[in-house]
Amino acid sequence: MDVLALNDFVNRAVYGEWMMLVFILVGLYLSFRTGFPQFSRLGIALRETFGAIRERFLSFGGQITPFQAAMVAMSATIGTGHIIGMVGAVLVGGPGAVLWMWVAYLVGMATKFAEAVLAVHFRRQYTDGSVMGGPMVYIRYGLGRRLAWLAALFALFTAIAAFGIGNLSQAGAVGAAFAQEFNVPPAITGLLVALLVGVLLAGGIRLVARFAQVIVPLKLLLFLAGILPLLFIHLGDIPGALALIVSSAFSFQAAAGGAAGAAISLGLAEILKAGVGRGIFANEAGLGSAAIAHAQAQVDHPVRQGFWGLTEMLVSLGVTTLMALTFIASGLWQRFLGGDRVEAARFLFAEHPLGVAVLGLMLAIFALGTMVSWGFYGEEGAAYLFGEGIRWPYRLTFVAFAFVGPLGGLAALTSVADTLNGLMAIPNLIALLALGGLVGRLVREFFGGMPWQPPEED
Amino acid sequence: MLSGNLAEFPLLRLLETLMGAARGGALFIEHPNFSGCLYLAGGHPVHAEAGSLRGLEALELLAGVRAAPFRFESEAQTQERSIEPSLQTHQLILHQFEAWKEISLPDNWGLLLQARTAQGQTQLSPLEVGVLTQAEGKTLAQALMNPRLSPLETAQVLSKFLRLGLLEARLHLEIRPEPLVVLSLYGGGQGVAVIDEDLYARWQGLLGGPFRVRLRTKHQETTLRPEPRINMQGRLGLFERDLRQLRLSRGMPVEAWPEAG
Known part of the structure; x- marks a missing residue:
């Protein structure tokens, strides 16, 4: 078996149905341990996040504010997968996939909550004010010295995966969007993207956070500006779309049509896989990446940052849901069922008063935000493995890849990085399982009015 | 130049020495709460200043100072004459020192x-x-x-x-109210102001012992029991029951300062 065949095998496994089941089970376990915060504490979570939005510039004396940390995480999460990926899920699993995506999101909320809590609880703070945290740190200090190799594995996967999901794929999406919609040569796009990413990463977490707190609201505004006119056009079909999501959640049969022009029959397994897959991988809950950003937030108690994890998932859910509803209501899904997701999305946005250019701009901005946050994640992974000295070499390599991305090629590397991205979940989910009880205790202490006791230095 | 502290060299003894030696010059007294000086010519007091006071009144105040650094500069002179050099003045000065002996005031005049x-x-x-x-x-x-x-x-x-x-x-302390932002705390606590551990230590150091936190909101003022916590910079943690009573919510600005008690 050659390397690429091995990669394909592992890729199928880490994104396969068994792995999805593990994600869901871990999410359910964490929900039980933490008292289902996605339901029981949702009001408090909203008060502590959206309700405290006016405090977005007030940190608790640290590097970045809790709001900024959440924006860095959301900047990475809300990417092209929320648009193209969502369209793809409907084309593969039919409208019923959306229902399972919602279920996966609800379960994943507890996972993201626990990740943010553990990230803050175990983070390391240094005398110069800098902070390092994330799954590699909570694996190392939460599970002990004997499992330090697992932490190193997570850091290694993150450092390499960032070049794929966080760089080549995104830079490629920006390049394609600019070339297709605005006739910008890929080399020029690559140069501009590399320059922007380089400047932002050079500024460290503070600059990355400042960028994120601008780009995320911009992403959301742009998305609303893009999707609301389409939603308005198909407003009358929304109730029908909702009914279809429910009625086709268990099985689905379409008469001759779709991209292949033949009758299509989808069973529960296929619908589940498409929906749950989107509900897991679109929001990165369980992958552990967002925890790297949440660890940077200066808060009085880890559980308070956990609320940002819940809210982050709600926003992500809102974006994917709006996208799915509009697409289903448009009826285009029937025509493209089993077909090309990019083409289907382009057809959808062709109805927009400003044309398909809106989609191009949206994809470019979404991808840019994802790149910068992932650049930071990868850098943190590399710094955990090799120390502070690796930061600049890593940044320069990341910038070089950002230039190459729009030019295309490097498909094999992208594929390997994609596999490593999926593999990040394994060490992280093991740690979440092992530390679920601790998260539950922290939640009880927080709601009991007790102060946070950081773990002893190891 | 002669210098020292009145705690070790009382003013009366100092004056008797200078007057007995018929010295001329100025005796500067650096009290923590005001500056004073006494000019001598040929061993006789001719002018005195103490804060806003002049003449015999200034000398009367200086007579009550029990501890303060001093220095005598024999070259210093002044044209001002606020004290008449006479035997009667000498007697009056002696009377002032005697009268101060009967008075019991704290040594710290900054209280x-x-x-x-x-x-x-x-x-x-x-x-x-x-x-x-x-x-x-x-x-x-x-x-x-x-x-x-x-x-x-x-x-x-x-x-x-x-x-x-x-x-x-x-004790007179110049403690400025600290602008803080309210942070909501959950649980059954009440009557507690949770503040950052550094602020707690600073306030405790200023007051030299236990203290309470006085809180001023838009609507009212109240005092609460302080509790230090980590990572609370710029924040004031209040439990839900207190938040309701004080009509406060997360993110609202308040002013707080410590009070001995």
């Missing part, structure tokens, strides 16, 4: 005077009422520089009031 409600009735003369009205809210040094009464008279009345408990001399 703030605050009127207290005494148990039982106390008959006050118009002079005493005047001193009480004038001294309330002022430091001991400021009260002693009352332009309407001589320092000695004021000191006698203040000494009596402090002994009777009609006045209280408290």
Whole structure:
């Protein structure tokens, strides 16, 4: 078996149905341990996040504010997968996939909550004010010295995966969007993207956070500006779309049509896989990446940052849901069922008063935000493995890849990085399982009015 | 140049030495609450200054200073003459020092005077009422520089009031209210102000012991029991019950400062 065949095998496994089941089970376990915060504490979570939005510039004396940390995480999460990926899920699993995506999101909320809590609880703070945290740190200090190799594995996967999901794929999406919609040569796009990413990463977490707190609201505004006119056009079909999501959640049969022009029959397994897959991988809950950003937030108690994890998932859910509803209501899904997701999305946005250019701009901005946050994640992974000295070499390599991305090629590397991205979940989910009880205790202490006791230095 | 501290070299002895040696020059006294100086010519006091006071009144105040750094500069001279050099003046100075011996005031003249409600009735003369009205809210040094009464008279009345408990001399601290942002805390706690551990240590150090936190909101003022916590910079943690009672919510700005107690 050659390397690429091995990669394909592992890729199928880490994104396969068994792995999805593990994600869901871990999410359910964490929900039980933490008292289902996605339901029981949702009001408090909203008060502590959206309700405290006016405090977005007030940190608790640290590097970045809790709001900024959440924006860095959301900047990475809300990417092209929320648009193209969502369209793809409907084309593969039919409208019923959306229902399972919602279920996966609800379960994943507890996972993201626990990740943010553990990230803050175990983070390391240094005398110069800098902070390092994330799954590699909570694996190392939460599970002990004997499992330090697992932490190193997570850091290694993150450092390499960032070049794929966080760089080549995104830079490629920006390049394609600019070339297709605005006739910008890929080399020029690559140069501009590399320059922007380089400047932002050079500024460290503070600059990355400042960028994120601008780009995320911009992403959301742009998305609303893009999707609301389409939603308005198909407003009358929304109730029908909702009914279809429910009625086709268990099985689905379409008469001759779709991209292949033949009758299509989808069973529960296929619908589940498409929906749950989107509900897991679109929001990165369980992958552990967002925890790297949440660890940077200066808060009085880890559980308070956990609320940002819940809210982050709600926003992500809102974006994917709006996208799915509009697409289903448009009826285009029937025509493209089993077909090309990019083409289907382009057809959808062709109805927009400003044309398909809106989609191009949206994809470019979404991808840019994802790149910068992932650049930071990868850098943190590399710094955990090799120390502070690796930061600049890593940044320069990341910038070089950002230039190459729009030019295309490097498909094999992208594929390997994609596999490593999926593999990040394994060490992280093991740690979440092992530390679920601790998260539950922290939640009880927080709601009991007790102060946070950081773990002893190891 | 002669220098030292009045705590080790009392002013009366210092003056007797300088007068006995018929020295000329200026004796500078650096009291923590005011500056004073006494000019001598041929061993006789000719001019004195103490804060806003001049002449014999200034000398009267200086006579009550028990501890302060001093220095004598024999070359220093002044044209001002606020004290008549005579035998009568010498006697008056001696009388002032004698009178101060009977007075018991705190050594720290920076203490703030605050009127207290005494148990039982106390008959006050118009002079005493005047001193009480004038001294309330002022430091001991400021009260002693009352332009309407001589320092000695004021000191006698203040000494009596402090002994009777009609006045209280408290440490005068310049503590500015700390602007803080409210953070909601969950659980059953009540009457507690959770503040950052560094702020807690700073306030405790300033007051030199246990303290309570006075909180000023838009609607009211209240005092709460302080509790230190980590990572609370710029924040004031309040439990839900207190938030409701004080009509506060997360993110609202408040002012807080410590009070001894």
